[in-house]
Amino acid sequence: MSSSSSSSSPSCPKKMITLKSSDGETFEIEEIAALQSKTLESMIDENCASTPVPLPNITGKILAKVVEYCTKHAEVGADAESLRAWDAEFVSVDHPTLFDYILAANFLEIPTLLNLACQSVADMVKGKTPDEIHKIFNIKSTFTPEEEEELRRENQWAFD
Amino acid sequence: MGAALSGGNGSGVGPGLGDIPESCVACVFLYLTPPEICNLARLNRAFRGAASSDAVWEAKLPANYHDLLDLLPPERYRNLSKKDIFALLSRPVPVGDGNKEVWLDRVTGRVCMSISARAMAITGIEDRRYWNWLPTEESRFHEVAYLQQIWWFEVDGAVKFPFPADIYTISFRLHLGKFSKRLGRRVCYFEHTHGWDIKPVKFELSTSDGQQASSECRLDDTVQDEINGNHKRGCWIDYKVGEFIVSHTDPATEVRFSMKQIDCTHSKGGLCVDAVYIVPSDLRQRKRRVLK
Numbered sequence: 001m002s003s004s005s006s007s008s009s010p011s012c013p014k015k016m017i018t019l020k021s022s023d024g025e026t027f028e029i030e031e032i033a034a035l036q037s038k039t040l041e042s043m044i045d046e047n048c049a050s051t052p053v054p055l056p057n058i059t060g061k062i063l064a065k066v067v068e069y070c071t072k073h074a075e076v077g078a079d080a081e082s083l084r085a086w087d088a089e090f091v092s093v094d095h096p097t098l099f100d101y102i103l104a105a106n107f108l109e110i111p112t113l114l115n116l117a118c119q120s121v122a123d124m125v126k127g128k129t130p131d132e133i134h135k136i137f138n139i140k141s142t143f144t145p146e147e148e149e150e151l152r153r154e155n156q157w158a159f160d
Numbered sequence: 161m162g163a164a165l166s167g168g169n170g171s172g173v174g175p176g177l178g179d180i181p182e183s184c185v186a187c188v189f190l191y192l193t194p195p196e197i198c199n200l201a202r203l204n205r206a207f208r209g210a211a212s213s214d215a216v217w218e219a220k221l222p223a224n225y226h227d228l229l230d231l232l233p234p235e236r237y238r239n240l241s242k243k244d245i246f247a248l249l250s251r252p253v254p255v256g257d258g259n260k261e262v263w264l265d266r267v268t269g270r271v272c273m274s275i276s277a278r279a280m281a282i283t284g285i286e287d288r289r290y291w292n293w294l295p296t297e298e299s300r301f302h303e304v305a306y307l308q309q310i311w312w313f314e315v316d317g318a319v320k321f322p323f324p325a326d327i328y329t330i331s332f333r334l335h336l337g338k339f340s341k342r343l344g345r346r347v348c349y350f351e352h353t354h355g356w357d358i359k360p361v362k363f364e365l366s367t368s369d370g371q372q373a374s375s376e377c378r379l380d381d382t383v384q385d386e387i388n389g390n391h392k393r394g395c396w397i398d399y400k401v402g403e404f405i406v407s408h409t410d411p412a413t414e415v416r417f418s419m420k421q422i423d424c425t426h427s428k429g430g431l432c433v434d435a436v437y438i439v440p441s442d443l444r445q446r447k448r449r450v451l452k
């Protein structure tokens with residue numbers, strides 16, 4: 001683990017930082033790629049990223065993918081069309097993984113990944129009734145029947 | 161709130177939709193339409209909270225929504241959340257003396273306008289031998305102008321409004337023949353309907369920044385009548401005048417529009433004129449596909 005200097009990164013070797021997942025795995029990521037995370041960016045700015053950054057909220061499985069995403073998006077010269085296709089592929093995952101992406105992107109403040117994953121979720125819930133969503137996604141409502149009725153009424157204007 | 165949560169929502173492995181915090185649901189809502197958001201508001205507390213978020217609804221409102229609010233008395237919108245403002249503006253808002261209405265399309269938040277025949281200059285409108293006003297619930301203005309007979313048919317109108325940047329289509333809503341309800345059934349009368357198959361009506365529009373468009377159409381088609389049954393009579397039809405582009409909300413766009421058939425060698429009549437519609441072009445496309 002080389003000590004980090006506060007001057008701008010040399011052309012080689014690339015400046016790397018190390019991230020540590022909740023289950024103890026470590027991942028190296030280029031500092032440039034890590035800057036896409038506002039959380040990591042402020043840590044780098046304050047020089048707190050010289051030792052492995054612990055991320056107790058994110059498992060190794062998900063952190064690996066997040067590193068992959070940030071690295072891909074830090075690449076220079078990628079054309080928009082192929083990046084879009086890569087993104088589409090990236091979010092073609094099962095629901096729990098997709099929600100994991102959202103939680104990780106939220107925690108690490110990666111707006112591009114958050115938007116990408118949220119747009120995927122939007123596509124999933126489009127056109128479905130709340131009852132269908134309760135079933136498909138196994139989501140529990142904690143509203144009383146009265147509260148639900150009130151909510152139905154106050155949102156009726158959108159369907160008149 | 162972390163990815164390490166397992167089965168908290170009964171799904172067994174990994175987080176579920178119910179584990180998404182309100183701020184992330186608000187991000188999902190950026191990609192959904194207002195009706196979709198309102199549909200999901202009762203899923204759980206995070207969804208309900210996000211469905212009331214000002215940030216979400218500000219993004220759904222047009223940038224110049226204050227121009228629409230200015231049409232209403234301040235007490236109608238004071239202290240309203242952005243969601244309530246959207247709901248308020250998605251219902252028709254009277255412009256000026258109520259002969260024009262403006263509203264936000266519920267799905268896209270784009271601005272639409274309708275202008276009553278009352279707000280237009282109609283040649284001969286004061287002469288009851290030519291024109292009469294018919295009260296009807298088939299018009300959002302509760303009345304239409306009915307033409308019995310005239311030689312010089314001309315309807316002119318204009319509006320100046322801060323339309324949001326978009327491409328708009330202008331159309332005239334017309335009905336060949338008179339109509340009424342008889343014992344609960346709709347009945348049409350064509351005793352005055354004549355002359356529209358001889359020469360076409362000319363529709364035109366122009367804007368203060370020099371745009372122009374026009375189209376022509378025979379409103380009636382008695383030849384087709386014999387073959388296919390006339391689909392032009394007895395129903396409301398939107399006749400497209402043309403399109404105009406608004407690039408900037410400021411200064412307010414001024415549009416003039418007209419409908420004419422002034423060939424005085426033949427008379428024409430038996431036509432209801434309801435209103436002019438100014439609607440974003442791809443909205444109009446979408447609705448027509450639905451109607452078909």
